[in-house]
Amino acid sequence: MAEAARGLSPAAAHARPGSLLHRHRWLTPYLLLAPGLAFLALFFLVPLGFLGHQSLETQNPIDFTNSFTWAWHNYSDALSTYHGQLLRSFEYAAIATGAAFVLSYPLAYWIAFRGGRWKNLFLLMIIAPFFVTYLIRTLAWETILADQGPVVHFLRYVHLINVIGDNDRLLATPTAVVAGITYNFLPFMALPLYVSLEKIDRRLIEAAEDLYSTPLGAFRKVVLPLSLPGVFAGSLLTFIPATGDFINAQLLGSPNQQMIGTVIQNQFLEVRDYPLAASLSFVLMAAITLGVLAYARVLGTEELA
Numbered sequence: 001m002a003e004a005a006r007g008l009s010p011a012a013a014h015a016r017p018g019s020l021l022h023r024h025r026w027l028t029p030y031l032l033l034a035p036g037l038a039f040l041a042l043f044f045l046v047p048l049g050f051l052g053h054q055s056l057e058t059q060n061p062i063d064f065t066n067s068f069t070w071a072w073h074n075y076s077d078a079l080s081t082y083h084g085q086l087l088r089s090f091e092y093a094a095i096a097t098g099a100a101f102v103l104s105y106p107l108a109y110w111i112a113f114r115g116g117r118w119k120n121l122f123l124l125m126i127i128a129p130f131f132v133t134y135l136i137r138t139l140a141w142e143t144i145l146a147d148q149g150p151v152v153h154f155l156r157y158v159h160l161i162n163v164i165g166d167n168d169r170l171l172a173t174p175t176a177v178v179a180g181i182t183y184n185f186l187p188f189m190a191l192p193l194y195v196s197l198e199k200i201d202r203r204l205i206e207a208a209e210d211l212y213s214t215p216l217g218a219f220r221k222v223v224l225p226l227s228l229p230g231v232f233a234g235s236l237l238t239f240i241p242a243t244g245d246f247i248n249a250q251l252l253g254s255p256n257q258q259m260i261g262t263v264i265q266n267q268f269l270e271v272r273d274y275p276l277a278a279s280l281s282f283v284l285m286a287a288i289t290l291g292v293l294a295y296a297r298v299l300g301t302e303e304l305a
Helices: 010-014 017-023 027-055 073-114 116-131 134-144 150-157 174-198 202-210 215-226 228-243 247-252 260-271 274-299
Strands: 057-059 066-068
Touching: 027 057, 027 274, 057 274, 073 116, 073 174, 073 228, 073 260, 073 274, 116 174, 134 174, 134 247, 174 228, 174 247, 202 215, 215 228, 228 274, 247 260, 260 274
Parallel strands: none
Antiparallel strands: 057 066
């Protein structure tokens, strides 16, 4: 026998790890999941639990120490005080997500169906801005939208500066903040759309045209429904981080364009009101989760999957 030839007794061979996994194959998926689950538990669930504990603390206004008191009123205080910034964040994120979709879909469609051997180059051009840090990209937009910049000069020339901007400028306006968010998160929309469009079987489009469908009809009844998984993924990948963004509002906006991410950052790093900042973070997470669930139900992700 092979075990005897290698000097192993049958009992020793039976006890080897490979033999154990062979006899308990149902353990294999759990063993593969274990490292990822351990990572999530250590670096996501534990900090989240600590943040939840902190959100129920009360801060002493004299020495700024925190004590756990089951202070559920922190959540109502956070909502009543900063509901304007929360709604503004959802508004800006929704507009930026819609703008990213409008810009990305034709681009992804053209690359998928007309890109040919240059597809990889075009995709590289989409992700090329990621080679520059987020902060530097936003500072570049601050220069582009400056009062003496080319964009403002052009808008003044065509008399649209006060239609798009305010007080004869673009910086410190909602337009600048939304433009910055759209630019920074555009690849998160374009890449999932490209993947969905690339996977579409071209024979389905040819079949629709053979059945006397117009190009627009084939797009509406074949291409668009089959690309909905990319629309869903791209919308989530754009909307969720855009809602919590604070860099664009801080650099391209003014206090009138303050978003909830800016408030949370200030509460944590400047005011140091950790219970309020933690409760605001949970309010934001809960609102995003409810919005995503509603969006998934409307779009019908079960059928998409």
